Amino acid sequence: MSSYSLVALVLLFSSALLCFATPKTHYHDFVVQERPVKRLCNTVNAITVNGQLPGPTLIVREGDGLVVHVVNRAKYNVTIHWHGVRQMRTGWADGPEFVTQCPIRPGESYTYRFTIQGQEGTLWWHAHSSWLRATVYGALIIRPRKGTPFPFPRPNRETPIILGEWWNRDPIQVVRQATRTGAAPNVSDAYTINGQPGDLYKCSSQDTTIVPMDVGETHLLRVINAALNQELFFSVAHHMFTVVGADASYLKPFRTNVIMLGPGQTTDVIISGNQAPGRYYIVAKPYQSAQNAAFDNTTATAILSYTSAPCPSKGAPLPTPAFPPMPAFNDTNAVTSFTSKLRYPRQAPVPAYVDEDLHFTVGLGLFNCPRGFSKSQCQGPNGTRFAASMNNVSFVLPSNWSLLQAHKYGIPGVFTTDFPAGPPLKFDYTGNVSRSLWQPTSGTRLYRLKYASRVQIVIQGTSIVTGENHPMHLHGYDFFIVAEGFGNFNPKRDTKKFNLVDPPMRNTVPIPVNGWAVIRFVADNPGVWLMHCHLDVHITWGLAMAFLVEDGVGEYETLQAPPEDLPIC
Ligand code: C2O
Numbered sequence: 001m002s003s004y005s006l007v008a009l010v011l012l013f014s015s016a017l018l019c020f021a022t023p024k025t026h027y028h029d030f031v032v033q034e035r036p037v038k039r040l041c042n043t044v045n046a047i048t049v050n051g052q053l054p055g056p057t058l059i060v061r062e063g064d065g066l067v068v069h070v071v072n073r074a075k076y077n078v079t080i081h082w083h084g085v086r087q088m089r090t091g092w093a094d095g096p097e098f099v100t101q102c103p104i105r106p107g108e109s110y111t112y113r114f115t116i117q118g119q120e121g122t123l124w125w126h127a128h129s130s131w132l133r134a135t136v137y138g139a140l141i142i143r144p145r146k147g148t149p150f151p152f153p154r155p156n157r158e159t160p161i162i163l164g165e166w167w168n169r170d171p172i173q174v175v176r177q178a179t180r181t182g183a184a185p186n187v188s189d190a191y192t193i194n195g196q197p198g199d200l201y202k203c204s205s206q207d208t209t210i211v212p213m214d215v216g217e218t219h220l221l222r223v224i225n226a227a228l229n230q231e232l233f234f235s236v237a238h239h240m241f242t243v244v245g246a247d248a249s250y251l252k253p254f255r256t257n258v259i260m261l262g263p264g265q266t267t268d269v270i271i272s273g274n275q276a277p278g279r280y281y282i283v284a285k286p287y288q289s290a291q292n293a294a295f296d297n298t299t300a301t302a303i304l305s306y307t308s309a310p311c312p313s314k315g316a317p318l319p320t321p322a323f324p325p326m327p328a329f330n331d332t333n334a335v336t337s338f339t340s341k342l343r344y345p346r347q348a349p350v351p352a353y354v355d356e357d358l359h360f361t362v363g364l365g366l367f368n369c370p371r372g373f374s375k376s377q378c379q380g381p382n383g384t385r386f387a388a389s390m391n392n393v394s395f396v397l398p399s400n401w402s403l404l405q406a407h408k409y410g411i412p413g414v415f416t417t418d419f420p421a422g423p424p425l426k427f428d429y430t431g432n433v434s435r436s437l438w439q440p441t442s443g444t445r446l447y448r449l450k451y452a453s454r455v456q457i458v459i460q461g462t463s464i465v466t467g468e469n470h471p472m473h474l475h476g477y478d479f480f481i482v483a484e485g486f487g488n489f490n491p492k493r494d495t496k497k498f499n500l501v502d503p504p505m506r507n508t509v510p511i512p513v514n515g516w517a518v519i520r521f522v523a524d525n526p527g528v529w530l531m532h533c534h535l536d537v538h539i540t541w542g543l544a545m546a547f548l549v550e551d552g553v554g555e556y557e558t559l560q561a562p563p564e565d566l567p568i569c
Pocket of ligand 1: 081126264473475530532534
């Protein structure tokens with residue numbers, strides 16, 4: 001072989017290596033800006049990223065880096081959160097306002113830099129400031145490394161399906177009004193699929209989202225619940241789902257015709273083009289577990305449309321798509337039947353023993369009208385203000401430092417680390433709770449975890465005001481859901497039922513209404529990590545807490561230094 005061809009061969013080989021193995025860094029510009037958006041016969045000025053609704057879809061591979069330069073040209077403060085991304089040692093890029101960073105003020109910018117490590121599937125990004133995520137959100141798709149297959153036959157098509165929630169008003173004004181009055185915020189006017197409500201709503205049929213498909217094909221739908229305040233059932237007429245992943249973790253595949261997603265959750269499902277070429281409704285409608293609470297009981301649709309469907313004769317209307325049977329809005333059995341089928345694909349690396357055995361109650365509450373407040377500020381039930389809490393602490397964000405900055409720089413007076421390991425008072429959490437236990441206390445209280453400690457949390461719903469399914473999200477971690485059930489968690493009886501073999505791994509767990517779930521994780525990511533209900537109305541009322549995870553030993557167990565352009569408050 002001549003030396004030339006040897007060089008050529010070496011070059012070819014190394015470029016092949018480059019294209020097969022080298023992770024890539026993806027650069028994106030996000031311009032947060034206001035834009036008139038027309039939905040349901042109304043035009044509303046909405047805050048968007050790059051003028052898009054939903055915002056841009058980011059597609060990366062496992063191992064890749066992301067550098068996203070965010071410029072705020074809108075009139076509100078903003079931050080962007082990469083929902084579900086572990087952010088190993090890069091907590092400064094996590095995004096929740098006043099938790100890991102101060103907000104990006106109008107006219108300012110910040111660059112998020114982070115790497116995707118060990119996660120594959122569907123995640124998403126959204127604003128984490130007030131209620132801005134109503135319109136500031138998009139998909140984050142993580143494909144396997146080049147040369148690595150999916151753990152299922154490669155689908156012919158892939159489509160992100162983002163479920164959203166729409167108000168015919170500026171959502172920031174909706175939450176501000178609620179905060180002013182103490183009452184529940186106005187419910188939304190529509191749900192959306194990829195930004196569009198679909199043809200069951202007025203003035204919407206022209207713009208209904210169409211998802212193409214054809215006979216003999218398989219189609220991976222990456223379903224994301226980006227709605228602000230509503231858990232949603234999701235189904236496609238005449239097409240069974242094979243569920244293959246959730247929250248960017250693979251699952252043992254199983255078949256079902258309906259799934260439920262709490263806000264924050266994602267589910268990857270595969271459908272097969274095994275029906276007559278035609279049009280089929282894709283449907284999202286509410287799962288509502290709270291009793292006697294107002295909610296938006298409308299239905300969003302898109303259309304699965306076979307490309308080989310026969311065209312109607314000239315001038316004739318398209319035939320009406322088939323509609324799938326949907327569970328009733330309060331069908332908790334349908335939810336349990338779905339969530340109980342989720343399994344890790346193999347023996348899960350779930351900690352067998354725990355160092356921290358925590359017990360957190362989650363639920364609503366009511367503040368008696370505070371001294372100095374007028375009647376108009378206490379329009380909650382019987383002249384109160386709505387509240388929510390974990391272990392009876394209603395979480396309050398700081399305003400002059402982020403928690404992570406205060407931790408890093410040792411700023412006193414921003415938070416305390418006395419969040420209780422269990423409820424301050426034991427009572428029948430899901431029973432008829434005495435009115436004297438309905439009022440939480442306010443605080444910015446964190447729970448301190450040693451690096452690498454093995455943590456178990458029994459998350460117990462309460463029936464205060466009303467029992468409700470709460471989609472609980474933990475930042476910076478994936479966790480195993482080892483058990484769930486109804487009523488009060490009973491350590492004697494329920495510990496025996498823990499699945500330590502193949503429990504599903506997720507970043508958001510829906511706590512059954514008037515029930516509980518148990519999660520486990522290893523605290524191997526130093527920083528300050530928010531845990532909260534992903535119904536924005538509940539986080540507004542204080543249904544949150546944060547973990548302070550200490551550094552371990554050496555560089556690889558230590559939070560990175562803050563970036564130079566980190567906003568200050
Ligand atoms: Cu997807 Cu704290 O949020």
